Amino acid sequence: MEHVEVAIIGSGPAGLTAAIYSARANLKPVVIEGMQAGGQLTTTTDVENFPGFPEGVMGPDLMQRFRAQAERFGARFIRGDVQRLDLESKPIRVVFEDGELTCDALILSTGATPRMPGLPNEKELVGHGLSTCATCDGFFYRDQEIAVVGGGDSALEEATFLTKFASTVHLLHRRDELRGSKIMQDRALSNEKIQVHWNTVVSEILADEQGSVRGVTLKDTQTGDQRELAIHGLFIAIGHVPNTSLVKGQVDLDENGYIALPKSGTATNVPGVFACGDVADHVYRQAITAAGTGCQAAIDAERWLESQAATAESSASNPK
Numbered sequence: 001m002e003h004v005e006v007a008i009i010g011s012g013p014a015g016l017t018a019a020i021y022s023a024r025a026n027l028k029p030v031v032i033e034g035m036q037a038g039g040q041l042t043t044t045t046d047v048e049n050f051p052g053f054p055e056g057v058m059g060p061d062l063m064q065r066f067r068a069q070a071e072r073f074g075a076r077f078i079r080g081d082v083q084r085l086d087l088e089s090k091p092i093r094v095v096f097e098d099g100e101l102t103c104d105a106l107i108l109s110t111g112a113t114p115r116m117p118g119l120p121n122e123k124e125l126v127g128h129g130l131s132t133c134a135t136c137d138g139f140f141y142r143d144q145e146i147a148v149v150g151g152g153d154s155a156l157e158e159a160t161f162l163t164k165f166a167s168t169v170h171l172l173h174r175r176d177e178l179r180g181s182k183i184m185q186d187r188a189l190s191n192e193k194i195q196v197h198w199n200t201v202v203s204e205i206l207a208d209e210q211g212s213v214r215g216v217t218l219k220d221t222q223t224g225d226q227r228e229l230a231i232h233g234l235f236i237a238i239g240h241v242p243n244t245s246l247v248k249g250q251v252d253l254d255e256n257g258y259i260a261l262p263k264s265g266t267a268t269n270v271p272g273v274f275a276c277g278d279v280a281d282h283v284y285r286q287a288i289t290a291a292g293t294g295c296q297a298a299i300d301a302e303r304w305l306e307s308q309a310a311t312a313e314s315s316a317s318n319p320k
């Protein structure tokens with residue numbers, strides 16, 4: 001079975017940055033890409049907030065550049081998903097679709113998946129008026145009417161942020177009480193540009209002839225009444241699901257289900273296992289922050305491998 005020093009699971013900004021850094025440290029990393037190679041950015045169109053691209057860059061193009069940079073320094077890529085991990089075995093065992101390998105250090109960068117309401121045309125409309133990231137796409141809706149779905153901190157934060165651009169932000173919440181924190185509620189509810197629609201769910205997203213969002217059909221959860229609302233953009237902010245199914249029961253998770261990390265650094269509770277990007281971050285969730293923690297994870301893994309080698313060397317030269 002092949003053995004490598006560093007294996008990386010996931011190929012979004014975090015995993016690919018970890019690959020660039022560990023390849024340049026001559027650790028010859030192997031990246032198991034996952035079914036959605038490139039991660040969440042491959043489902044977006046224009047990325048205008050990634051530093052270094054003053055004209056903006058398309059999400060898939062940006063991820064292709066990350067990958068090419070990692071390949072240039074010798075990172076190798078395996079297509080498909082990891083099926084099983086054995087973190088207790090030393091070396092760590094990684095089983096994927098077409099085989100398996102062992103590694104000394106493992107970097108988990110499996111990301112998070114935005115929770116979606118499950119409407120029939122939602123997949124096609126992502127990037128065409130339907131978004132899961134206000135920070136990324138809010139700018140495109142200057143002086144337009146838009147809506148945000150959700151009642152938690154993310155929805156309140158996104159709705160408040162979007163008032164910088166939009167003429168009106170309709171906040172669509174399925175209950176008559178918000179879930180978000182008091183301070184975020186106060187901020188959103190006192191904002192004149194935010195109009196809250198209580199007990200309201202989206203029953204249909206309406207698209208124009210070009211295939212872009214033109215409105216939504218709303219349903220009152222109490223009366224069942226339906227009505228149309230014309231909007232140009234719909235932001236879904238009903239939470240994210242961290243992709244932790246591979247490591248559940250093997251690595252400590254925090255109270256939100258994300259991989260638990262110390263205040264500083266990327267080491268999980270399992271020696272030799274590091275985590276970066278959205279799978280360990282429910283707060284920032286940006287490509288640039290994911291890339292930053294990917295860099296940290298590679299440096300942490302490199303230092304950990306060095307410390308292991310130093311320990312092995314000293315016990316070889318000082319046998320008991």
Ligand code: NAP
Binds near residue numbers: 174
């Ligand atoms: P969340 O707290 O789980 O809230 C999700 C919201 O979406 C809830 O209001 C929920 O409604 C609604 N929802 C869920 N599924 C839905 C569906 N299928 N259709 C319609 N509505 C649906 O998620 P979050 O807001 O992303 O926050 C996650 C965590 O991150 C929280 O701990 C939050 O405090 C934290 N966070 C913090 C900050 C900050 O401090 N700056 C910012 C963002 C997030 P119900 O209320 O009816 O369940």
